[in-house]
Amino acid sequence: xxxxxxxxxxxxxxxxxxxxxxxxxxxxxxxxxxxxxxxxxxxxxxxxxxxxxxxxxxxxxxxxxxxxxxxxxxxxxxxxxxxxxxxxxxxxxxxxxxxxxxxxxxxxxxxxxxxxxxxxxxxxxxxxxxxxxxxxxxxxxxxxxxxxxxxxxxxxxxxxxxxxxxxxxxxxxxxxxxxxxxxxxxxxxxxxxxxxxxxxxxxxxxxxxxxxxxxxxxxxxxxxxxxxxxxxxxxxxxxxxxxxxxxxxxxxxxxxxxxxxxxxxxxxxxxxxxxxxxxxxxxxxxxxxxxxxxxxxxxxxxxxxxxxxxxxxxxxxxxxxxxxxxxxxxxxxxxxxxxxxxxxxxxxxxxxxxxxxxxxxxxxxxxxxxxxxxxxxxxxxxxxxxxxxxxxxxxxxxxxxxxxxxxxxxxxxxxxxxxxxxxxxxxxxxxxxxxxxxxxxxxxxxxxxxxxxxxxxxxxxxxxxxxxxx
Amino acid sequence: xxxxxxxxxxxxxxxxxxxxxxxxxxxxxxxxxxxxxxxxxxxxxxxxxxxxxxxxxxxxxxxxxxxxxxxxxxxxxxxxxxxxxxxxxxxxxxxxxxxxxxxxxxxxxxxxxxxxxxxxxxxxxxxxxxxxxxxxxxxxxxxxxxxxxxxxxxxxxxxxxxxxxxxxxxxxxxxxxxxxxxxxxxxxxxxxxxxxxxxxxxxxxxxxxxxxxxxxxxxxxxxxxxxxxxxxxxxxxxxxxxxxxxxxxx
Ligand SMILES: Nc1ncnc2c1ncn2[C@@H]1O[C@H](COP(=O)(O)OP(=O)(O)OP(=O)(O)O)[C@@H](O)[C@H]1O
Ligand SMILES: [Mg+2]
Numbered sequence: 016x017x018x019x020x021x022x023x024x025x026x027x028x029x030x031x032x033x034x035x036x037x038x039x040x041x042x043x044x045x046x047x048x049x050x051x052x053x054x055x056x057x058x059x060x061x062x063x064x065x066x067x068x069x070x071x072x073x074x075x076x077x078x079x080x081x082x083x084x085x086x087x088x089x090x091x092x093x094x095x096x097x098x099x100x101x102x103x104x105x106x107x108x109x110x111x112x113x114x115x116x117x118x119x120x121x122x123x124x125x126x127x128x129x130x131x132x133x134x135x136x137x138x139x140x141x142x143x144x145x146x147x148x149x150x151x152x153x154x155x156x157x158x159x160x161x162x163x164x165x166x167x168x169x170x171x172x173x174x175x176x177x178x179x180x181x182x183x184x185x186x187x188x189x190x191x192x193x194x195x196x197x198x199x200x201x202x203x204x205x206x207x208x209x210x211x212x213x214x215x216x217x218x219x220x221x222x223x224x225x226x227x228x229x230x231x232x233x234x235x236x237x238x239x240x241x242x243x244x245x246x247x248x249x250x251x252x253x254x255x256x257x258x259x260x261x262x263x264x265x266x267x268x269x270x271x272x273x274x275x276x277x278x279x280x281x282x283x284x285x286x287x288x289x290x291x292x293x294x295x296x297x298x299x300x301x302x303x304x305x306x307x308x309x310x311x312x313x314x315x316x317x318x319x320x321x322x323x324x325x326x327x328x329x330x331x332x333x334x335x336x337x338x339x340x341x342x343x344x345x346x347x348x349x350x351x352x353x354x355x356x357x358x359x360x361x362x363x364x365x366x367x368x369x370x371x372x373x374x375x376x377x378x379x380x381x382x383x384x385x386x387x388x389x390x391x392x393x394x395x396x397x398x399x400x401x402x403x404x405x406x407x408x409x410x411x412x413x414x415x416x417x418x419x420x421x422x423x424x425x426x427x428x429x430x431x432x433x434x435x436x437x438x439x440x441x442x443x444x445x446x447x448x449x450x451x452x453x454x455x456x457x458x459x460x461x462x463x464x465x466x467x468x469x470x471x472x473x474x475x476x477x478x479x480x481x482x483x484x485x
Numbered sequence: 486x487x488x489x490x491x492x493x494x495x496x497x498x499x500x501x502x503x504x505x506x507x508x509x510x511x512x513x514x515x516x517x518x519x520x521x522x523x524x525x526x527x528x529x530x531x532x533x534x535x536x537x538x539x540x541x542x543x544x545x546x547x548x549x550x551x552x553x554x555x556x557x558x559x560x561x562x563x564x565x566x567x568x569x570x571x572x573x574x575x576x577x578x579x580x581x582x583x584x585x586x587x588x589x590x591x592x593x594x595x596x597x598x599x600x601x602x603x604x605x606x607x608x609x610x611x612x613x614x615x616x617x618x619x620x621x622x623x624x625x626x627x628x629x630x631x632x633x634x635x636x637x638x639x640x641x642x643x644x645x646x647x648x649x650x651x652x653x654x655x656x657x658x659x660x661x662x663x664x665x666x667x668x669x670x671x672x673x674x675x676x677x678x679x680x681x682x683x684x685x686x687x688x689x690x691x692x693x694x695x696x697x698x699x700x701x702x703x704x705x706x707x708x709x710x711x712x713x714x715x716x717x718x719x720x721x722x723x724x725x726x727x728x729x730x731x732x733x734x735x
Contacts, residue, residue, distance in 0.1 A: 406538075411574040411628075414534050415588035415644065416562035416595065425587065429578025429627075 023081035025205075025235075026064045029169050040173055043141060045148040048155050055161040055171035064165040071164075074349040074381045075291055075320040080235055080263050086202035109442040111193035111223065112137070118198060119206030119236070120176050134183040137192065140209050143179035150181065154211055158241045158269035158297065166265050170239045174209035177238070180222070184215035184245070191221035191251075191440060196238075198226075198262065203233040210240040214248035216273075221251040223443065226266075226287075228258040240268045244276035246300065251439060252280040255447075256287050260315065263289040274300025274329070281437055282321070283447060284311040285454050290319040298325065298332040298360075309338040310434035312454050313346035313378075320349040323367075327360040327390075336367045339434050341427055341455070342378035352384040352397065360390050367397035372404060372430055427455050487512050487549065487652055487683050488533075494543035495532050502528045504708035505544070510652070513680045517694055517719060518687045520705035521727050526687045527571050529705065530654045534568035535561045548652070562588075563595035565651030569641040569658045571687075576628040581640070584628050585610065585647050592648065613646040617673045634661035642673045649677070654685045659693040671696030691723040704730055 033040070033056055041049045064081055065072040114137060115122045121139035128138035128146055136147070144151050161168040178194055198204065214220055228234060244250055256264060264287055270278055284290050296305050311319045325334045340348045350369040367384040384397035404426045412422040431451050438444040488510040495503040502525045510516055518526055532539050533546065535558035546553040553561065576584070589609075590600045601609070614624060617639050629637050638658050645653055655674070659667055674684060674697050686697055694702070694716060702718040703710045704727075712718065712730055722730075 405574075405576075407574045408576050410536055410558065411570065411576065412579075412584070413558040414562055414568050414570075415584070415648065416559050416592040417588055418559050418591060419557070421587065421591065422559075425579050425584070426576070429576065432578045 023064060023078075024084055025081045026059075026165070026169075028085070028205075029173065030060070033169075033173055040175060043144040043148075045152055047152040048144070048148070051156050052172045055156065055168045056173075058161055059165055059168040059172060062162075062165050062168065064169075069164075071293075071322055071351060074347075075289065075318065077263070077289065077291075080289065083203065083233060083235070085205035085233070085235055109191075109193075109440070109446070111191045112188075114138070114178050114192065114194045116176075116178060116194060116196040116208070118200050118204060119208045121178060128179070133186050134181075135186060135188060136179070136181040138179060140177040140179040140211060141175055143181075143211070147181075150213070151179070151211060154213060154241055154243060156241075158243070158271045158295075159239050159267060160269075166237050167239060167267055170207045170209060170237050170267075174207045174239065177209040177211070177240075179210070180212045180220070182214045182218040182220050182248075185217045186215070187219035188221070191223050191443075193223040193225070195225050195227065198228040198232075198234045198236065198258065200232060200234070205235040206237070208236065208238040210238065210242075212240065212242045212250075214242075214244050214250060214276075216245040217247045218245060219249045221253075221440065223253045223255070223440075225255040226258055226264060227255075228262050231259050231261060233261040234258075235263045235265070237265045238267065240266075242268060242270045244270065244272045244278060244303075246273045247275040248273070249277040250279070252278065253438065253440075253443065254280070254282040254292075256282070256284040256290055256292075257450075258287045260286070260288045260317065262287050263291075265291045265293075267293045268295070270294070270296040270305070272296065272298050272300065272303045272305065275302040276300065277303065278305040278307075279437070279439075280305070280307050281434070282307075282309040282311075283434075283451075284309070284313075284319055285450060286312075286317070287319070288317060290317075291322075292320070293322045294324065296323070296325045296334065298327050298329060298334065301329045302331045303329075304333045304335075306335045306337075306437070308336075308434050308437050309340075310431055310451075311338075311340040311348060312343075312431070312451065313340065313348055314343035314457075315346060316344070317346045318348070319346075320351070322351040323353070325354045325365065327354065327356040327363045327365060329359065330361045330363070332360065333364040334366070335364075336369075336384075337434065337437075338369045339371070339430060340369075340380070341372045341374065341430065342380060343374040345375070345377040345379075347379040348381070350380075350382040350384070350399070354386050354395070354397075356386070356388040356390050356393055356395065358389040361392045363390060363393040363395070365393070365395040369399040370430075371399075371401045372427065373401060374403075424452075424455055428452060431455070486510070486547075488553075489547040490533075490544070491547075492544035493529075493532065493541065493546060495528060495539045495541050497528070497539050501542070502539070502708055503532065506705070506708070506710055508703065508710060510683050510685065512651075512683055513678075514683050514701065515678070515697060515699045516683070516685045517697075517699040517702045517716075518685060518705050518710075519689065519702065519719065519722055524705050525708045526705050527656055530568055530571075530656045530685075530687060533652075533654055534558060534566060559591070560595070562648070562650075563592050565682075567645050567648055567650035567653045569638075569645060569653065569655035571656040571660075573629045573632075573637040573641055575630045575632075577630050579628050581624040581626060581628055582610065585624075585644065588644075588648060609647065613643055616646055616676060617643045618669050619643050635663060635666050638662055639666060639670060642670050646673060646677060651682045652685070653677075653682070654687070656687045657689065658686070659688050659690060667693065668696060691719045694719045706730055 127142035352367040382399040490508040493506040704712040
């Protein structure tokens with residue numbers, strides 16, 4: 016089998032590796048999942064990696080990534096010497112259940128999968144595949160449609176590990192679960208991670224998902240998360256991205272929502288070479304609500320592409336998108352918001368907003384909020400703005416004695432703050448406030464510590480302009 | 486002499502607005518500038534404050550004997566110049582408290598002082614809020630966001646009180662104020678008056694000048710000060726209108 020379509024070193028390597036390692040890859044699969052992998056692989060052969068000919072990918076140039084020779088793909092579990100040292104979180108007052116991922120592998124001091132007395136299960140996806148094959152098979156590739164894009168196809172075929180969380184009906188996980196996903200390898204590395212999160216009826220979970228890199232090596236990560244919210248379930252989902260400038264994150268989150276479920280997802284992209292976030296939300300029951308927020312601060316040659324695809328299939332659902340970005344130097348940003356309101360989805364509320372500030376002439380934004388409505392009784396709106404810092408406001412602030420630089424900081428921070436204020440965990444919110452201030456001042460150190468490890472927490476007195484509220 | 490403006494010409498987008506303004510202000514004085522709409526009063530105020538969109542094509546402005554036109558907006562503010570805006574700007578997301586603390590601290594830094602201690606700052610805020618009878622709620626909100634017209638004007642005087650300027654230019658601070666608010670604002674300005682500072686009030690209404698009694702009244706007309714006098718000039722304008730001035734200069 017030769018893939019003539021969209022042949023790149025990267026896709027060739029995927030195809031080659033699947034051929035060589037498929038027995039290993041499938042070693043814990045039940046029949047259903049093994050079959051699923053084969054079908055996904057077949058699809059990959061047909062469609063290849065997405066190129067700029069495709070609408071959803073046309074503003075993101077991945078050719079350099081596709082031509083890069085990543086050293087490392089399929090791999091065994093690596094022994095981690097000192098887990099506590101690599102994975103620690105020093106956010107004051109943030110008390111979480113911490114799950115650690117290193118180079119796409121779940122790492123833990125004790126068992127790979129933990130089962131709590133209340134029935135909550137969390138840990139390694141691979142371990143779940145072994146211990147709960149039916150549960151995994153019930154959801155595997157059910158929401159992540161591998162016929163639609165090559166990354167999802169090849170991930171479905173090849174991914175071995177990731178994190179797995181199961182919350183049974185009626186259970187509320189009180190502590191937030193924090194996943195720290197670190198990329199740290201001596202070689203260029205390509206990782207494919209598969210996450211599955213299942214919330215039963217009336218279940219409740221807060222998830223903090225951090226992507227970090229520890230060094231300056233090139234990396235590509237293709238992550239798929241399938242996230243199921245049962246009836247009346249509630250999920251708060253925070254995604255932090257703070258990786259080095261040579262890292263590419265291709266990230267797919269497939270949310271499936273039943274009746275009266277509530278989702279709040281907040282993506283905070285602070286650093287990274289190429290970030291491509293794809294959020295698919297299927298509102299599959301009446302009365303559900305999703306809020307999808309994003310904040311991105313890009314500079315140098317960084318690029319971010321946020322896609323949010325929301326399908327309203329049933330009546331009385333609300334979706335609300337707010338994405339804000341500040342683009343500096345010759346960085347670029349893309350926003351694609353696509354809301355589909357199907358014929359039966361009467362009384363839908365759908366709002367989309369994307370706002371951007373460009374700080375230089377070279378910074379670029381491409382924004383396309385889009386509504387596709389087939390029902391007649393709906394309330395929908397969409398809007399996008401691309402602008403500079405308000406000159407009237409700049410003059411007003413400076414006329415009170417505040418330097419141009421700090422006036423800019425105040426305005427940029429005020430702009431970003433709207434998204435930060437959506438964070439409902441106080442400790443996390445304060446840390447993000449600090450980090451965003453640091454990032455805007457160009458002081459955020461990446462690759463030293465995880466996004467939440469910030470080695471020098473902002474101190475009140477060292478803060479030239481004190482932006483904290485009293 | 487605190488401020489000396491000599492033959493000042495300024496234009497925007499190539500259109501000349503100020504066409505040779507002369508004005509001298511000494512410490513301890515209050516000057517009122519009146520004049521028909523669109524004659525350049527706000528432009529003059531903006532040029533003094535340092536708004537860069539206006540290009541000074543001729544003339545000079547000396548402040549405390551130094552060339553004011555050479556220094557940027559924020560440094561002028563730190564040197565004691567304050568502009569009360571005719572149309573205060575709304576800044577969503579920046580709280581009043583935060584804004585004022587930043588301004589106070591930046592001005593202190595300019596003068597080589599440490600940041601103001603938190604407690605002291607809060608006391609200062611309380612004191613000045615009382616002075617202009619601003620409710621606590623307003624200072625918890627974003628700068629001018631959703632403030633009523635009158636609240637915005639009061640807020641300008643509050644900021645003036647916080648920053649304690651040497652030369653204040655108040656551009657139509659009286660417009661949009663109800664009768665009580667006008668008295669409060671005028672009282673505020675009067676309380677801030679001293680032998681060491683000076684105020685330029687731009688207004689259309691003689692009424693304000695009953696409260697803030699000026700030493701001099703000037704009429705700005707088509708980019709020039711065409712008439713100056715004492716406070717009785719304002720009364721004369723009130724009864725005769727600007728036609729009288731126009732007739733006088735033509
Ligand atoms: N940004 C600008 N671009 C173009 N023209 C401007 C600009 N700002 C002011 N002007 C013009 O300059 C002239 C003077 O305006 P200015 O605001 O100084 O008048 P004013 O005397 O303060 O009037 P008012 O009493 O109505 O406040 C007006 O004709 C106005 O249209
Ligand atoms: Mg004016």
